Amino acid sequence: MKNINGKDRLYNCKFGVFTHYIGAFYFNLEPNHGKEWNAMIENIDVKKLAYDISRTGAGYYFITLMQRCRYMLTPNATFDKIAKTKSGEACPTRDIIPELADELAKYNIDLYLYFTGDGPFKDFWIGRRFGLTRHGKNVIKDKFVMRWASVLEEYSVRYGDKVKGWWIDGCYRKLGYTDAQLQLLADAARKGNPDAIVAMNNGLNPTLVKQHPDEDFTAGEFEDFRYVPDKRFFDGAQAHILAPLGVSPDPDKPGQAWCRPGVKYDAQYMTDYIKRCNDAGAVVTVDVFFGKDCSFDEEQIQLLHTVRENLG
Numbered sequence: 001m002k003n004i005n006g007k008d009r010l011y012n013c014k015f016g017v018f019t020h021y022i023g024a025f026y027f028n029l030e031p032n033h034g035k036e037w038n039a040m041i042e043n044i045d046v047k048k049l050a051y052d053i054s055r056t057g058a059g060y061y062f063i064t065l066m067q068r069c070r071y072m073l074t075p076n077a078t079f080d081k082i083a084k085t086k087s088g089e090a091c092p093t094r095d096i097i098p099e100l101a102d103e104l105a106k107y108n109i110d111l112y113l114y115f116t117g118d119g120p121f122k123d124f125w126i127g128r129r130f131g132l133t134r135h136g137k138n139v140i141k142d143k144f145v146m147r148w149a150s151v152l153e154e155y156s157v158r159y160g161d162k163v164k165g166w167w168i169d170g171c172y173r174k175l176g177y178t179d180a181q182l183q184l185l186a187d188a189a190r191k192g193n194p195d196a197i198v199a200m201n202n203g204l205n206p207t208l209v210k211q212h213p214d215e216d217f218t219a220g221e222f223e224d225f226r227y228v229p230d231k232r233f234f235d236g237a238q239a240h241i242l243a244p245l246g247v248s249p250d251p252d253k254p255g256q257a258w259c260r261p262g263v264k265y266d267a268q269y270m271t272d273y274i275k276r277c278n279d280a281g282a283v284v285t286v287d288v289f290f291g292k293d294c295s296f297d298e299e300q301i302q303l304l305h306t307v308r309e310n311l312g
Contacts, residue, residue, distance in 0.1 A: 006165060006197035007216060007238040011283050013059025013110065014311060015274050017304065018242060019290035020064050020259040023071025026292055029122050034089035037071045041092035044294055050103035052296050057308025060110040062167060062285060063100070065155065067114075068122045073097075078154045082147055083126045090126070097155075101162035110164045113155070117177065117185060117200065118170035119148045138176035145181045149188040156192035165197035167219065167242070171211065173202055179212060186214045199240065208282075210235040217283075223254040225265060225273045225284070232281020239282035245270075245300055246289055261289040261297040267306040274307060 026040075027033040053061045065073045070090040072079060074097050080087060087093055101111045118135065120126045127133040131144030156163070166189040171177055182200055189198050197216035202209070208218045208229050217238035229239045246260030257264070265273070274284045286304065289297040 006195050009110065009164065010060065010197060010217060010240070011232070011238055011281070013283060014278050015058060015284045015286060015304075015307070016060035016062065016110075016112075017053060017056050017058040018062040018114070018285050018287040020067075020287070021073060021290055021294070022064050022067045022069075024067055024069040024122070025259075027069070027071065029069055031070060031123065031125070033071070034085075038088045038092045038094075040292070041073070041094050041096060044096055046096055046099045046103050049294055050100065050107060050109070052301065053104065053109060054107035055301050056288075056304035058109060058286075058304065060112055060164070060285075061104060062112045062114055064114040066120065067116055067169070068118075068120065070120050070123045070126050074155070076151055076154055079151045082151070083120075083129055085126070095158075097159055098162055101159070111162060112165045112167065113159075113163050115152055115155075115166055115168050115185075115189070116170040117148075117168050117172070117182070118175065119144070119151075135172075135175060137174060140176040140181060142181065145184050149184040152185060153188035153191045156189055156196070158192065160192045161195065163193060163196060165199070165216070167199045167201065169201045169219075171200040171202055182212045183214060186212065197238070199237075208234050208237075208239055208241070210237040220285075223257065225270065228273070228276045229280050229282045239277075239280070240285065241277060241282055242285040242287065244287040245303070246287070246297070258287055259289055261300065263299055263303050267303045267310070270303065271307045271310040275311060278311075 072091040074095045075091045121132045130147050186198050190196050199217045199219045200211045201219035202211045215237050217240040220241040222243040244257040246257045247262035247264050248257040277284050288300045
């Protein structure tokens with residue numbers, strides 16, 4: 001897909017998949033699991049990971065770089081300098097992103113990355129060193145945003161055009177984020193690839209919303225696959241929806257379905273849903289189960305493979 005802008009590139013994929021691989025899932029907020037986290041990253045088989053993604057028929061793939069705690073998915077010297085950590089304590093020594101991007105490219109699958117706007121705020125000491133230790137009204141300060149954006153910028157510059165876009169979570173207005181502060185994150189994300197597209201998540205909404213003037217595609221977080229937009233662009237942002245396919249352990253709490261196995265919709269429903277969204281001009285990202293050992297749920301893979309066959 002050469003000579004095509006980022007919004008069209010994303011839309012032409014029709015649907016993609018999203019996985020969570022986050023240290024907070026496995027170690028809670030404990031700071032002494034760096035060696036174990038480092039070993040987990042060393043053991044990731046990127047060839048198998050890319051192959052499994054290809055089996056779903058996805059046109060693109062999102063993976064998380066971090067969330068809430070100190071454990072980053074890949075090395076980052078800027079993070080270590082500010083956090084006062086050594087290589088392998090919070091950031092692993094292996095950088096899987098270039099490897100993964102190259103393997104995915106063999107299947108014509110684009111790589112996108114998940115980052116956050118609230119950083120490692122739940123890690124008491126590292127959160128303090130960055131300048132944010134809790135969620136609350138107006139807690140975001142320029143010092144934190146500049147420090148955290150510098151971490152993002154290092155990633156962006158290093159990965160260049162191997163990464164086609166960024167979904168930045170935790171950009172909550174309730175925290176006090178201003179347009180100018182969010183712009184620092186957007187600029188950092190595009191530093192290494194000016195063609196990269198960016199979405200900033202302000203949480204759940206009943207419809208698609210462009211959260212920031214410089215946003216290229218909507219964050220589009222939902223807890224189910226029901227909402228269908230009525231147009232392709234929302235104030236210029238490509239219509240994009242992200243929701244989990246898995247089954248929540250509590251039927252009354254659909255928000256717990258993220259990164260869960262099982263399927264709450266059958267293949268025909270998902271085919272019809274994604275087709276309706278595509279016909280309206282939207283692209284759909286499906287969150288799927290991803291185990292500690294980087295395993296997938298075979299039922300989810302088979303369902304999405306059927307969806308791709310049905311879509312053509």
